[in-house]
Amino acid sequence: MATLERIRSKGGVLVAVLIGLALLAFILTDLLSSGSSIFRRSQMMVAEIEGQSISIQEFQSRVSEMEEYAKLNSGQSSLDAEMINRLRDQAWNQMVNEILLNAKYEAVGISVSPAELLDMVTGPQAHPMIQQLFTNPQTGIFDKQQVIRFLKSKQYDPTANFYWNFVEDQLINERLYEKYSTLFQKGLYVTNQWINSEAKARSQSVDFNFVIKRLTSVPDDQVSVTEKEIKAYYNDHKETFKQTASRDIEYITFDVEPTDEDRENTRQTVLDMKKDFSSPDIDPVQFVKFNSDIPFNSNYFKPEALEPEIRDFVTSASEGDVYGPYFENNTYKLTRLVDVAQLPDSVRARHILLRNNPQNPDEAEQLADSLMNLLKNGADFAELARQYSEDPGSAINGGELGWFRQGQMVQPFNDACFFGKKGDIVKVETNFGWHIIHIIDKGRATTKYQLATLGREVTYSSKTYQDVYSRATRFAALNNTVEKFNQAIEEQNLTKKYGRNLQKNDRFVGNLESPRELVKWAFKADIGELSPIFEFGDQFVIAVLSNITEEGYMPLDAVRNRIERQLMNEKKKEILIKQFKEQKASQSSLEEIANALEGELHSATDVTFNTFQVTGAGTEPALVGLALYSPVNEISEPVAGNNGVYMVEVTNKKETEVDTELIKNQLKSSLFQKISYQLLPEIREKAEIIDNRSNFY
Structure with missing residues (x-):
């Protein structure tokens, strides 16, 4: 303390200046460094939603979660660019909705309790997504115990835990929005006046005659629009001129x-390979796999299933013969006859699938051998399938697969069925696991050909x-x-x-x-x-x-012509309405008015409130409304529509009974649907959302 006092007394102004400079340097350094940090943060901001910033790292983390979930759902190890783009859009919409809606939920006190969530996944009315995930394959019924076992075991499996957390978030968000939208639905009411008005409109249909005088009948030079009127209209309707x-x-x-030279080089390459491809010492299947742009197809074909030139070749060739080169689908090809066999078009079979256990690779095969022994000793195949098969689609039917054609099953399964004998029970391994197959029946065998086609696509x-x-x-x-x-x-x-x-x-x-x-x-x-x-x-x-x-409002010059045309049409309508009123005062019939105005006279029948178009007028709600609310046998006042000005005379009105309770329910349903489809878009429309995704993707 004494030292501090000495410095103060002896250093005087000098110390004060030095301290001041040191403080200034410190402040400037901090400001510059924090400014740089602020600048970096703004560069890394992918969005700002109602003042809340979203960094690119946060957004990409959400995208990565959705990618992992999509992979788990599809069983794929990678996703194509189109799918990733779709997931980015989904992640964006999800984050925007969550931020906007969570604020709404908090404001009105909406939440989903742990007990409520548990009821959604294990209760008697479990969410459809949970029911789909945990349905017993043998009974087709939701299995609550499966859910409970999964919830207990998921903590030991990071993948299962991630999957469940993702599903849980979807369930919570869905329930929150359901509660929020229900608040709006409960606040809506269909009044008796609305019901009666709707009932009256629906119960009536009218027949009427009408005169139309189209806007095009008034020359443009008969109306004028001032610059002041255009500017006034623009200012009054500015919201309609918003643009992104x-x-x-x-x-x-x-x-x-590819050039002609490229095509010839490809043809020559294929021709050069013909000698090796024709050699009896090479395996044509392996040769195709290593040298062809076309994958080997192991199926056997009837002659009529082949192109005419190949059909002529195989029916006269010997095994090992090669045809080509020939050009097809931008590819030069060589085709070798590999095998000729008598095979059916289809086979009927049933199977028991035993999936391989990575922790115990021999377990499935050992069980398959045990079941084979049981079957040899007379065990019931269908009962064993229902008890042991891990193919839920067929197990419930005793393993029955029905009739299937060549190529519908994976190759080892396909070959076992089509090359085996009717009644055989065989064991075969595929990428799904071990199968015990019973060949129940086979179609009539015909001559079929197996071909190896080597193809080189013409590229540049x-x-x-x-x-x-x-x-x-x-x-x-x-x-x-x-x-x-x-x-x-x-x-x-x-x-x-x-x-x-x-x-x-x-x-x-x-x-x-x-x-x-x-x-x-x-x-x-x-x-x-x-x-x-x-x-x-x-x-x-x-x-x-x-x-x-x-982004903002279209400039006046960009919409000037559109506004001018709109104002001209409004003035034309005023001119035509005045002409109609003058003629109504001096003429006694609608026909006379039509003749005096040189207008079109039309008739319409059975027009109701729900009529979309009127013959001779097109889509004109104003005309429909005028006819429905005009007295019978009286000439109406003129009304302006989309395409012109109309005057009607109703000749007949018919009343039919309507179900007011049905109308009430329909009106309520329509209101609820509007909430379902318009609530979220309205919230997003009014929100401040800055989207910087284009800076990163």
Whole structure:
């Protein structure tokens, strides 16, 4: 303390200055470093939803979860690009919905208790998803004990635990939304006035005559619209002119396609392989597997199932003979006759499936041997299938598979059935496990042929690829402005293509293969800027950005013509309504009014509240409403519709009884459906959502 006082007294102003400078340096350093950190955080933000930031790491973690769940559900070890894109969209929608809805749930005090969740998975009215996952394959009935056993054991299996947590989240989110939407449904009421009005409208049908004077009958030069009126309309209806950010591009493609030289080289390659393929010393199946673009098909075919030229070949050839090369489906082929056999078209069989246990690889085969012995000693196949088979679809039917054709089953199973004898009971292993198969019956055998077809698809060579790339590079170098770009397209007779109204998260542009990078470029480029050369599949692409539309409201100039046309039509309607009223005052019949106005006179019958179109008028709700609410045998006042102005005279009204209780239920159902389909979109529409996914994907 004394030391501190000495410093204060002796250091005086100097110490104060030094301390001040040190503090300033500290503050600046912290500010700069935190500013850098803030900048990095903003760069890594994939979204901001109602003020809540979502980092790319958080979003990608959700996507990865969905990918793992999809793999577990499908049994696949990997997912294609299209599926991953769909899962990204699902993850996005899920995160947006959760953030928006969780705030709503919290505000009204909605939650799902552990007891409620347990009832959803083990209660008498278990959720359909749980019922589907835990149905007893033998009885087809939901098995509550299966769920309980799974819940007890899942903690020892990380995969099962992950799967269950994912399912549990879906169940909770679904129940929360169900409760929230029910609050809205309970707040809706169908009034008696509404029911009676609807009943009256539905109980009536009318026959009527009507006159139509179309808007096109008034020349455009008879009406005028001022700039002030256009601006006023624009300001009053500005919300209807909202637009999302989009881009328009123009582009050309340089397609990499095989040349005649490439085709001849492929034909020569196949021809060079014919000698080896024809050799009796080689295995044609293995030769095809190692050298062909076409996989080996082990099926046996009837002659009539083959192409005519191959049919003529196999019916006159000996085993080992080779036909070709011949050209088919952009592929040069050689076909060798491998085998000729007498086989049926279909077989009827039943089986017992015993799946392999990775922890005890011999267990399934040992059980299969035991069951084979039981069957040899007269055991009932159907009973053993119901008791032991792990194929739930057939086990419940005693292992019965019915009749099946060649190629419907995996190869070892297929061969055992089609090459075995009727009545045989055989044991065979497939990728599903061990099967005990009983061949119940076989169709009539006919002559069939097994073929090995070696094929080489005609593709472009590296030389062709380089030639096309050189053309694209030369075009880009010589035509680096919009004017030169368009002039070169015309001079070289190239086809210009268009990508219009591209959204920042779009993944498709015309028929281009995976053109995501082109869309991302379009949102960074300036109008008139030419793109680098993109390679998408077998195409090189050069594009120019032709238009930028920013998010917000369409500018007045962009919608001026539309507004002017709308205002002109409204003024034309006023002119026509005035003409109708003048003629009604001086004419005594609808026909006279039609003649005086040079309008069209039509008739309509059995028009009801639900009539969508009226012959002679088209889709005109105003005309239908006018007819239903006009007195019989009286000329109505004129009314403006979509296409013109109308006047009606009802000639007949019919009343039919309607079920008001049914109407009430239908109106309630319609209201509930609106909540189901519109509640979430409305919440999202009003939310502040910043979507930066296009910066990352």
